[in-house]
Amino acid sequence: MSELYEEKARIELQRWERKVCKEGFFAKKYAKKLQTKINDRIPEKVHHLFTTSIKNMVYATLVGSEYTTATIPLEKATLEEREVKLQEKIKLYKKTAAIEGAGTGAGGILLGMVDFPLLLSIKMKFLFEAASLYGFDVKDYRERLYILYLFQLAFSSDKKRKEVFEKLKNWEDINEQLPQKDTYLEEIDWKVFQLEYRDHIDLLKLLQLIPGFGAIVGAFANYHFLEVLGETAKNGYRMRTLM
Secondary structure (H helix, E strand, O other): OHHHHHHHHHHHHHHHHHHHHOOOOHHHHHHHHHHHHHHHHOOHHHHHHHHHHHHHHHHHHHHOOOOOOOOOOOOOOOHHHHHHHHHHHHHHHHHHHHHHHHHHHOOHHHHHHHHHHHHHHHHHHHHHHHHHHOOOOOOOHHHHHHHHHHHHHHOOOHHHHHHHHHHHHOHHHHHHOOOOHHHHHHHOOHHHHHHHHHHHHHHHHHHHOOOOHHHHHHHHHHHHHHHHHHHHHHHHHHHHHOO
């Protein structure tokens, strides 16, 4: 049974890899141009707020203990057993994100801004739990960095997504050449990092700021984002497990 499941997982993984490397449609490229115009009109202090949220999330991921306290690697389990548990986590986190998005979306602009760091936290907690389900120890800095790459893979432009995908596919080689934690943190361009993330979600999240209507959009958007992240995490760890 386990061998049949792994063969099915390999086929799904190949299908996912093709999708990741596929060019975006025209509408998506047009949306990118629109988002760039929107970003140019946003005051620098607002950019600073979002940049700070992203920076805090990355620091918490790489050097903090916030996400690691309850994550213990799942050992001696088949791929099927791990992914049954993963699907339960995906279902739980999608529901959590939808409730959070509906609550902040109902409050208009101010609560809509609050949604940004809250959703980041939900996403990172999910990724840490996903890593542990596949048997990886998130106390290791390199595993935390892999989590950040998964995050970027799920929420980046076509060009950036392909760059990150190549890193994940060749992770064993990349892993051996990684700099020390402090060096890596110094090299990150925080504004570029947060713009890549925001450009992927802006159109839906802007609608979430509309009072009344925002609750529906917030719930749908957050649910969708966790669904995408769940698929990315599953296949990202399949790449390493099935190798």
